[in-house]
């Protein structure tokens with residue numbers, strides 16, 4: 171069984187929060203690592219309500235600098251400082267260096283741990299290790315905005331019987347996993363590939379093929395769904411169109427979020443999209459999804 175990827179929807183509202191829907195924030199937990207996407211007002215309290223510790227977050231990805239997506243950042247950083255955090259905190263986003271500097275300037279605190287800040291550029295890999303990578307995708311909003319793709323690395327399972335046929339030693343096996351070839355034997359000849367899982371988060375955007383092309387075949391697509399049906403809006407998406415595109419691009423699971431406060435129930439949104447794309451979840455605050 172692969173290591174579970176947990177998604178916790180901390181806030182599923184849009185610019186104006188409601189009693190039921192907090193400002194946007196999604197926590198992804200993978201192999202003990204806490205990765206936060208967006209950090210609207212009240213995010214640290216939502217994390218506590220989910221029974222988790224905000225101190226465990228090591229990476230924060232901000233889609234764009236509208237207050238509903240970043241206003242929880244400063245209080246979260248201050249809590250980390252007050253709780254004696256020493257390890258670095260990574261923050262990514264469009265023009266993030268400038269915005270994080272300005273944010274820190276707003277406070278009297280000097281922070282007792284390093285902030286490592288990186289700016290987004292089109293399709294740039296922002297972070298990569300042996301297990302996964304995260305890169306950004308430029309989307310269509312009324313300010314510079316990026317979606318993010320979390321891509322687990324593909325995994326090769328070596329068939330020991332086949333490896334023996336080629337007389338490969340333990341050292342050879344290590345090398346072939348790293349380089350893809352050893353003594354003219356290719357990795358494909360002795361191993362089977364398991365495709366890594368892919369999770370894409372749109373942030374705020376008008377539906378755009380740039381994002382859907384990256385999201386093609388994704389295990390999960392989390393998408394802006396400010397409106398059910400308002401095709402005239404240039405800055406946000408509508409659930410019906412997103413569901414049609416999810417079908418076209420073979421998305422395995424669509425999770426809609428970032429709803430206008432005009433929608434009072436999940437049912438009215440689900441009723442509109444389920445006939446188009448059955449495997450849709452209408453997110454609600456503190457909902458957990460395990461992949």
Ligand SMILES: [Zn+2]
Pocket residue numbers: 184185194236238239374428
């Ligand atoms: Zn927003």
